[in-house]
Amino acid sequence: MSSFDRVLVVDWSANATPKLGADSIWIGSAGAGAVPPQNIPTRRACMDVLRTEIAAACAAGQRMLVAFDIGFGFPRGFAAHLTGRAEALAVWDWLAERIKDDARNANNRFEVAAQINRLFPGTGPFWGRPNGHDLPDLPAKGTAREGHGLAELRDTEALCAGAHPMWKLYTTGSVGSQSLLGQAHLAALRAEFGDALSVWPMERREAPVVLVETYLSLIDPAVKQAQAGYACKDAAQVDLLARAFAKADMVQLMDVSAAPETLREEGWILGAGHAAHLLEVLEPAPLTPPRLRNDCFAMPQGVDWVPVDEALSRLRAALHPLTAEENVAVSQAGGRILSQDLVARRANPPAANSAVDGYGFAQTSLQGGGPYTLPLVAGRAAAGQPFEGAVSHGYTIRILTGAILPEGVDTVVLEEDCASDGARVAFDGPIKPRINTRKAGEDVVAGTSFLPAGRRLTPADLALASALGVGRVKVHRHLRVGVLSTGDELLADPNSDAQPHQIFDANRPMLLEIARKWGHRPVDLGHMPDDPERIAAALDNGARECDVILTSGGASAGDEDHVSHLLREKGNLSSWRIALKPGRPLALALWQGVPVLGLPGNPVAAFVCTLIFGRPALSLMAGCGWQEPQGFLVAAAFAKTKKPGRREYLRARLDAEGRAEVFASEGSGRISGLSWAEGLVELPDGAATIQPGTMVRYVPLSSFGL
Template sequence: MSQFDRVLVVDWSANATPKLGADSIWIGSAGAGAVPPRNISTRAASMQALRIEIASALRAGQRMLVAFDIGFGFPRGFAAHLTGRAEALAVWDWLAARITDDARNGNNRFEVAAEINRHFPGIGPFWGRPNGRDLPDLPAKGNARTGHGLEELRETEALCSGAHPMWKLYTTGSVGSQSLLGQAHLAALRQEFGDALSVWPMQQGAAPIVLVETYLSLIDPAVKLAQGYACKDAAQVDLLARAFHHADMTQLMAAPAARETLREEGWILGAGHDAHLLAALDAPALTPPRLRNDCFAMPQGVDWVPVDTALDRLRAVLHPLTGVEDVPVHQAGGRVLAQDLVARRANPPAANSAVDGYGFAHDSLQGDGPYTLPLVAGRAAAGQPFAGAVARGYAVRILTGAILPEGVDTVVLEEDCASDAARVAFDGPVKPRINTRKAGEDVLAGVPFLHIGRRLTPADLALASALGVGHVQVHRRLRVGVLSTGDELLADPGADAQPHQIFDANRPMLLDIARKWGHAPVDLGHMPDDPSRISAALDAGARECDVILTSGGASAGDEDHVSRLLRETGNLSSWRIALKPGRPLALALWGGVPVLGLPGNPVAAFVCTLVFGRPALSLMAGCGWQAPQGFMVEAAFTKSKKPGRREYLRARLDAQGRAEVFASEGSGRISGLSWAEGLVELPDCAAQIGPGVMVRYIPFSSFGL
């Protein structure tokens, strides 16, 4: 096992503008506090995220390995010629003093590379630049270099198939650009964290935070087999982090070359150890892990299970089952975040006017008014900023949403002013900064604003868009299969029914519930009471779905084939819940896929799905345990309740806000579900309910319907 509590793997990027998705910055993690791969659009934001991670690890007393896919050193002779010291870390400091890299990824890497080339004889060693970039000391093509006196590859790169040279700055495989920018940023980390951070293999010792260089293609065979990831980059950082966490680090970090080579050229952690890293990957971890075969088993001696005990048990044994994918933010409604979202820009991005009116510098006003100020030519409008500055003692016409021009910090409402197009007059006194909005007063740039596990709402999409987030990492939708069984059922409600037949009400109800909860419903159809056909349907569900809901056949009767099949093949645990309606709840695994066997009665199936299915499916979908929010209201009904089980009554609020219940508690009365707008939950103990007594009412909206 790893000597590190946590491992981070960073897929770095030299993009000149913010970017998400493939070929951008990804961070994978393994070990303590591991989360799905995160995609970050700028180097500045990613470094801030790493600072937070490092500080958190130090506070927790953890050791953490942070691996970057950039070169930590250059071929032998480079460092000494450039800095006078044959040490890679001297180059880091040299670059940190010259590289600029702003919050939007704007940087001067090509200019710095040209400066470096001027230190060496001949032409080079760096090459590659955008077309039209006027940098005579930086050739556009590698074959234009001559006489610089340096090797193309480092010793470690000879062990990594397909490695690009550190001198390449542009187009595919521009590891030179990534390394120039990365080394400058990492030099700042070293300065900030001091002795708590070391760089392998240039520095020895047991610092709690260790930076290493790596090569993402070391585990390509595993990446090619991986499923459920947004892109190859996400799979690489996630799997390599896991490999490092499970690998024998003593073996990987043993001195792989001469000390002089390591100090000047650095080394790729894992170079030459591809097989060891692949072996360290636990195959089931390539996709979200399945549930344990015995996860639903209740402790021996448990007979009737209280509702809260059943819910606690489900919460303890379930975990997310879905992979991660990258989607445009405008298509992410209802999806579950697999990353924290960080604001790419502030909202508002600049100070602006909250009203239509006239803007000026508050300190130019004298006394308490009234005031008359001359107007400058032009105006400021949203999307049409005022060109230039507003001189002290002048005002400018400004419209709602317009950026405050230089020289303006206060705006007076248009209705409070009189103007003849050359002057504006208004009364006083006037408060400073009135009718203006500060830059970032809603959300600041670089701040996390929505967190992992959140199901995105329309308002969230508006916020993310306003903050410059174009793509998000979300959990793949949970695929929920729905299967009905029973000879008495007809799947088509338009068919002619015999007296002994009824129409399948559960399947359309459960499929639509799954859809409303944001999952991907999968119709597994209706099967008669034929064990072979039911078994085939469950097999199909296990191939297509993440979880299966069945209704009917889950008790212990002669024709209860679902429970018999699950007992024989699926490791059935039959939970007898102290609940009305819907006591039996069958839970099992079929082909590794969880199966929730619901009662056949539609009312009982509906209540069990809300009470148990909602939180369980939400947890498996990645958005956490969703407990319903109820509130206390006065009862408008009378009931005497016996002790021993919890009861849920179909209910709605009357005009006075009191809970009234459906006229019949019969669990075959489906019309009561349409009549109701929520449930009244009565406790496990005995209760005497009468008008005015307080009861807990849970609206269907609190169950996500």
């Protein structure tokens, strides 16, 4: 979309002294050679950086857009009255001859503004000054102005909510001070680069480098969401706006209907009136994945009993991720599933540094095999406090762990291996080059993918992403898993008085907690009696609130199996008879487009079916991919003879000798066996005879994510 290879966005500053951090100069970049936001302490240093960038772009044959958050022009009438020409660039040249702005940010902007005010009738138009500045022609408050004859805002500023007037020189929003200083610096830049540089929209000629005015608050909604991932709001603004301009339709942004004379004198804010487009290209509206096909669960005609592996294979083929994506701060992303690969915004480490406390030098300055004595330079290099100068050949410097290697240093000797009198350092040899140092990017290189889509983020992943400058990540929205219990025999409240024919609902709290442990968002759809209308209403509610529904009970073909009847009539039911013990029936259907997994009513069977089929199915629908449990072979501590035809899962745990012992009873009603077990023993589909010592496959519950 963008016609520029590289985009820079500059958050300018009118500080009178060098400053870093919030409310200082920041440069964001996008496109070719993009780097994390740069913080520059002075305007002079900022212009040096821009000169280097512009020269590099020209040498590489690239087109570059450089956007500044200063006003490029003043309201109509100002330029002509000041310079005799109704052109903003004439004001730039006028200011370049009078503005003084030294290498430490000391400047005369208030004096120049007072000089300008004297040339206009009445009082003003500029206003605002620090206490102690005795400038009678520059009022301290805007309300003290009168009769200067100029509008407060330019035409373009009327399209930008919250824009401050160009006449304001002091306190928050002092765009006037920024503009007076900025226009003077940009005039010098124009003179230096000549035809290689043009100013939009005052000059409509093609040039490799185009300077534009912008307004950082155009993308405030995106900045508010992303700010937590940046050093400060300013850093977020320049980075995000640079990325937006790099993706935006520049023909659309530069198609301005204002009169040519207005554009020549007042200029125009690039993006004014197009904030929605910038936000859209910066963060496109999340795409909602398609629903499952109505016939996705249908089994081929004539299929009766389905082996476990075939059932899993068919289920996997029928499903796809169901959740849209969200953009969240890394600090809030623990346990979330990446929807896109993560790419390093900076290297780790970002620069070559010392791995130890010691003394650094150039290895080539050592002659022979040692011992060596090198003179010690004044100062030191520490983490967060880099040495500003260069270390001369044949000299050494005190350096601490994590400190960036100063220019002239490529090797570090451990402090414990050195002797020093404060002026010299002595150590033995021989010394290998680059010992005790870390190369820039030796862990991760900037621009490389370091975590794949589909990964569930761990605490260690958050540390890695933060170290690599990734403040926000795109993740799948939590899969909303509804859980519905049915049956007249069930009581939802464990505190109620149960009759002999009634049992307490064990499945719903179990399934809700399983969904939570798996990182999904459980939705309690409650318990419904064997009433088709009430069950249908609960399923309707689940279709509105959930991405997938788990039901337990009523999934077979009996008179009171209302779930299966309803799903068959209205939900494209496919009842899979799986060759599995426990838990043969598995009802699969769509209710108003939402997948429904009908689990057996028996808690043990419901538990096993949820682990074997629910875990991989829900993981895939959540965007995490098909999750298969990892088991391993151990010796059996039990004996069992198994008939062919069904795969069996026994509740089990490891004894003190590492052998698999199984629960005393295989009865599906023995819920205590679920609490006792720490895993499952999986017995194959065919016949088997197990004796103590026979190797069996043991799958710990932790492998199922529990």
